[in-house]
Amino acid sequence: MNIPTALPDDLRWVLDGSPAVTYALARAEQGPSFRPVFVSAHVEQLLGYAPVDWLANPMLWEQCLHPQDRARVLSNSARLQTDGWVDHEYRVRHRDGGYRWVHDRLRLLPATAERPEMAVGVWQDITARQRADNLLRTVSHLTAGVTGEAFFQALVRHLAEGMGMRYALLGELTRREPRRVRTRALYMDGGLVPNMSYNLAGTPCAEVVSNEPCLYTGDLSSYFPDDEMLHEMGVKTYFGVPILDAYGSVTGVLAFMHDEPREVSATERAVISLFAARAGTELARSRVEEQLRLTDQVFEGSRDAIIITDADSRILQVNPAFEAISGYREEELLGRTPRILQSGQQGTGFYREMWQALNENGHWQGELWNRRADGRTYPSLLSVSAVTDHQGEVTHYIGIASDITSHKAAERQINYLSHYDTLTGLGNRRMLEEELDRVVRNARGVRPVGLLFLDLDRFKNINDTLGHDTGDQLLREVAQRLQEVAGAQAMVCRVGGDEFALLVPERDHDRCARLARQLVEVVGQPYKLTERPLVVTCSVGVAMHPRDGNRREALISAADTALHYAKAHGSNHHQFHEPGMTAAAAERLHLENDLREALRRAEFELHYQPILDTRSLQVLGVEALLRWHHPEEGMIPPDRFIPLAEETGLIRPMGAWVLQTACAQAARWRELGMALSVSVNVSGEQFFGDELPRAVRDALARHRLPPEALTLEITESTLMHGSLNIEARLDDFKAIGVRLSLDDFGTGYSSLSYLKRFPIDTLKIDKSFVRDMVTDEHDRTLANTVIAMGHGLSLAVVAEGVESAEHMPLLRQAGCDRVQGYHFSRPLPARKLTEWLRAFRGNTASGPDGGTTGAAQGERTD
Numbered sequence: 001m002n003i004p005t006a007l008p009d010d011l012r013w014v015l016d017g018s019p020a021v022t023y024a025l026a027r028a029e030q031g032p033s034f035r036p037v038f039v040s041a042h043v044e045q046l047l048g049y050a051p052v053d054w055l056a057n058p059m060l061w062e063q064c065l066h067p068q069d070r071a072r073v074l075s076n077s078a079r080l081q082t083d084g085w086v087d088h089e090y091r092v093r094h095r096d097g098g099y100r101w102v103h104d105r106l107r108l109l110p111a112t113a114e115r116p117e118m119a120v121g122v123w124q125d126i127t128a129r130q131r132a133d134n135l136l137r138t139v140s141h142l143t144a145g146v147t148g149e150a151f152f153q154a155l156v157r158h159l160a161e162g163m164g165m166r167y168a169l170l171g172e173l174t175r176r177e178p179r180r181v182r183t184r185a186l187y188m189d190g191g192l193v194p195n196m197s198y199n200l201a202g203t204p205c206a207e208v209v210s211n212e213p214c215l216y217t218g219d220l221s222s223y224f225p226d227d228e229m230l231h232e233m234g235v236k237t238y239f240g241v242p243i244l245d246a247y248g249s250v251t252g253v254l255a256f257m258h259d260e261p262r263e264v265s266a267t268e269r270a271v272i273s274l275f276a277a278r279a280g281t282e283l284a285r286s287r288v289e290e291q292l293r294l295t296d297q298v299f300e301g302s303r304d305a306i307i308i309t310d311a312d313s314r315i316l317q318v319n320p321a322f323e324a325i326s327g328y329r330e331e332e333l334l335g336r337t338p339r340i341l342q343s344g345q346q347g348t349g350f351y352r353e354m355w356q357a358l359n360e361n362g363h364w365q366g367e368l369w370n371r372r373a374d375g376r377t378y379p380s381l382l383s384v385s386a387v388t389d390h391q392g393e394v395t396h397y398i399g400i401a402s403d404i405t406s407h408k409a410a411e412r413q414i415n416y417l418s419h420y421d422t423l424t425g426l427g428n429r430r431m432l433e434e435e436l437d438r439v440v441r442n443a444r445g446v447r448p449v450g451l452l453f454l455d456l457d458r459f460k461n462i463n464d465t466l467g468h469d470t471g472d473q474l475l476r477e478v479a480q481r482l483q484e485v486a487g488a489q490a491m492v493c494r495v496g497g498d499e500f501a502l503l504v505p506e507r508d509h510d511r512c513a514r515l516a517r518q519l520v521e522v523v524g525q526p527y528k529l530t531e532r533p534l535v536v537t538c539s540v541g542v543a544m545h546p547r548d549g550n551r552r553e554a555l556i557s558a559a560d561t562a563l564h565y566a567k568a569h570g571s572n573h574h575q576f577h578e579p580g581m582t583a584a585a586a587e588r589l590h591l592e593n594d595l596r597e598a599l600r601r602a603e604f605e606l607h608y609q610p611i612l613d614t615r616s617l618q619v620l621g622v623e624a625l626l627r628w629h630h631p632e633e634g635m636i637p638p639d640r641f642i643p644l645a646e647e648t649g650l651i652r653p654m655g656a657w658v659l660q661t662a663c664a665q666a667a668r669w670r671e672l673g674m675a676l677s678v679s680v681n682v683s684g685e686q687f688f689g690d691e692l693p694r695a696v697r698d699a700l701a702r703h704r705l706p707p708e709a710l711t712l713e714i715t716e717s718t719l720m721h722g723s724l725n726i727e728a729r730l731d732d733f734k735a736i737g738v739r740l741s742l743d744d745f746g747t748g749y750s751s752l753s754y755l756k757r758f759p760i761d762t763l764k765i766d767k768s769f770v771r772d773m774v775t776d777e778h779d780r781t782l783a784n785t786v787i788a789m790g791h792g793l794s795l796a797v798v799a800e801g802v803e804s805a806e807h808m809p810l811l812r813q814a815g816c817d818r819v820q821g822y823h824f825s826r827p828l829p830a831r832k833l834t835e836w837l838r839a840f841r842g843n844t845a846s847g848p849d850g851g852t853t854g855a856a857q858g859e860r861t862d
Ligand SMILES: Nc1nc2c(ncn2[C@@H]2O[C@@H]3COP(=O)(O)O[C@H]4[C@@H](O)[C@H](n5cnc6c(=O)[nH]c(N)nc65)O[C@@H]4COP(=O)(O)O[C@H]3[C@H]2O)c(=O)[nH]1
Pocket: 609, 624, 625, 626, 637, 638, 639, 642, 655, 658, 681, 682, 683, 713, 743, 744, 767, 800, 801, 802, 803, 820, 821, 822, 823, 827
C-alpha cells in the first residue's frame, strides 16, 4: 500500500501558495496514530517550522500545543476515527516561542486499495480574530458596571493596552465649541493623563468627526502637517471612530495612536466600533445626568420660586424658595392647586386672560399679587409655561415666580428719585415734562394752562458766599413759598439749580400775570436764614398753552425765552412770552457771542463824566462809563450789554479791564497835573467774586495811584442782595483805602437803617429823582430827605442826572455835596474830557476832597 508523499508539481504550488496551511496525515503502520506525510509551505510563515520539520518529527505538533489547549485538542482529535472529521481552534507555539491561534479542520479519508487510511486538514491563522475576541471579552468585562468618567477612562486604557497602542483618547464635541474636542479620557504610555481640549482643524480627528472611521499607517505628519501634537508624539498609526448619539449625529471621537506602523485588523476595528457605540450611549447618559444635576441644582438652589403642576394644575413639586416665599411647606401644597395663593387682588378677568395666553401660546408672564400662608400679600413676577408631550398634549405646567417686593420698593424709590427733587420735595424737570405731555396730549378740548419759569437772581453768589447749606435752606424756603402762593391746583417743580417751574390750570392772562407778580413779591420778601435778613429777587417767564405752543418743547422754550427776557431786562419782574421773543432770544445769543469777542477785539472804550463840587463847582473826579463799539451795530449802551455780561459771567474779565483802564487814565491825568478821583462801577457778580480785592490792589500798585483816588460804585441792589460776607468784603476795600459809593440810591430796597452798618463814603441819588425834582414837589421832597438822611449817616451825597441849571439852586439848598450830569458834560472819551477839563472855565487845581490838584472847575452852560 502506497502512502502518497509526493504531489504533482502543479498541485503543490497551488497548495504552497495558499495562505492556509494544508496538511495530510497517514495512519501509522503500527498503532492508531497518524503521522504527517505532507505540510504545505505556508506553515513556516505561520509557525516558524518548515514542512520538513513537521515531517521529520511526527510529535512536533503535539509538542507545540498550548498546555491549556492540549487535553481538549487531543480528545477532539481522538474523535476523528469515530466522527470522520475534527473542527477546532487552539493555540500552537511558534518557533519564536509565541503562540498562534489556528482553526484546524481535518477530514478522515478511509483507506482504499491503493492507499492506507489518511486524513487531510487545513490550518487557518485566526490569531487576529482571537485577539479581537479577547479584547472584546476583556474590555467588556473590565468596563461592565462602570459609568461616567470611570467608564471613559477604563475604556481607553483597556482598549489601548489590549491592542498595544501607546495613545488613546475619548473626546467629546460640545455645542458651544463645535470645532474643538474636549477629552473625557486621555491615555498615554501606560497611564491616564489630565484631560485637555484641542482644535480639530488639520487633525485626523476632523475626518472622524465628519462621520468616517479613519485608519492611517505610516508617516502621519505628511498627511497632517499642521497637527503638531501628532508630530511631537511621533505617531505612525492612527485609528479613530466617530461616537454617535441616538440620532446618528457625531458627538465625539474614540481614537488610538501608535508610534510604529501597525495593522488594525477588521475585527479589532469592529470591536472598537462596538465600544464607540457604547461610549455614545454613555456620553448621552452623562450629558443627561449633567443636565439633570444642573436642573436639580437650579430647582433646589434657585432664589426664584418654582412650582410644577400636572395638566390639571395639581401641584406636584415646589422648590425650597417657593416654600420660603409662600410660607407653605411642600407637603401642604402637594395635590392642591395654585389657587391657594390667590390674594383676591386680581379679578377673574385677569386669570381668564392668563389661561387664554397659556392655551394659545403655551406661555404667560406678568405681575400679580399672591398671599402668603400667614395672610400677608406680596407682589411677584410670574412666568408660566405649559409642557407638552410629543403629541402636543399638555402634561405639566411650570411656574417660576420671583418675589418683587424689594424690586417694587426700589421701583417706587427710582420713580421718586426720577420724578422728584430730593432737596425740596418738589417734582423735577422730568415730572414737569411728563405732566406737560399729558396736558398737551389731552388737548382734545384744549385745556389751557400757564407755564411759569422762575429763576432766582444771583443765587450763585449766595452759594459762594454763604455756603451751600444756606443755599439749600433758601431753595427749600423758596419752594415752600411758591407752593403756598400757587395753591393746590398748581404743580410746582424744581427744574434746575435755582430754577422753578409752575404749571397752573389758568386760562386767564390777567390772573396769570397776578400770580407771577405775587411770586416775584413773595420770593423777594427777606429770608431769616442768617443773622441779617437775606433778600433774594427773582425773574419769571410765562408761557400760555395753547397760545404759545401746543407741544411740550415749544412751551418750555417759550417760558424759558420769556424768563431770559425778564432777566435781561433788569430781573425782579415777570415777562409773558411774546411772538417776537424768539427772534429777540436769537439776537441776544448773537450779542452774547459778540460780547465774548469784544474784549479780544478791543471794542470797549471808557468814557468819563465829571463829578463836581456843588458849591465851588470844582471837578473833583470822574465816573468811568463803559462803551462798546460794536463793529456792525455801532455804539451799544451799557444798559443793553451789562445785564448780559452779568448773566454770562463775562462781567468779571470786563470789569477787570475797566478797573485797569480807569486807573491807567487816572494816573495819566495825574501826570498832567490833574489829580482826579475816578469812580468805577462794580456789578454784583464782580463784587462777590474772589478776585476783586486783589485786582484793585494790583491796579493801584501798577499805576502808582493812592487808594483814595479810586471809588468803587456799587448799586443798592448789590448791597441789599445781601450775605453775611458783604460787610467783610466792604471792610476789605476799606482796608485797601479805596472809597465806596452807593449808586442808584432810591431805586431798590432803600433801607437807611442798616446802611449805617456799612462803611460807605458816598450816596448817589438816582437820576430819576433828580430829573423831576425841578417840576415835581414829591420828588424834590424825596431828594431832600435822602440828602438829609445821608448827611445824618455822615455820607457825602452826589446827585446824578443833573441836566439843567435849574437843578443847581435846589441842590445847593438841600445841601447836596456833589453833582454830575449832562448839564456839565456828557460822558466823554479820555482825550475829549481832558480837552473839556482844560477848557472848563476857572481851570484851577482841585482834588476830590477839595484839595488843590490842577483839575478843571467851573459850570457848563450849554
Ligand atoms: N438822562 C441822563 N443820564 C445821565 C446824565 N448824566 C449821566 N447820565 C447817565 O447816567 C448813567 C450813570 O451811570 P450809572 O447810574 O452808574 O449806570 C450805569 C452803570 O450802572 C452801568 N455801567 C456803565 N459802565 C459800567 C461799567 O464799567 N461796569 C459796570 N458794572 N456797570 C457799568 O450802566 C449804566 C448806564 O450807563 P450809561 O448809559 O453810561 O449812563 C450813565 C450816564 O451816561 C444826565 O444828566 N441825564
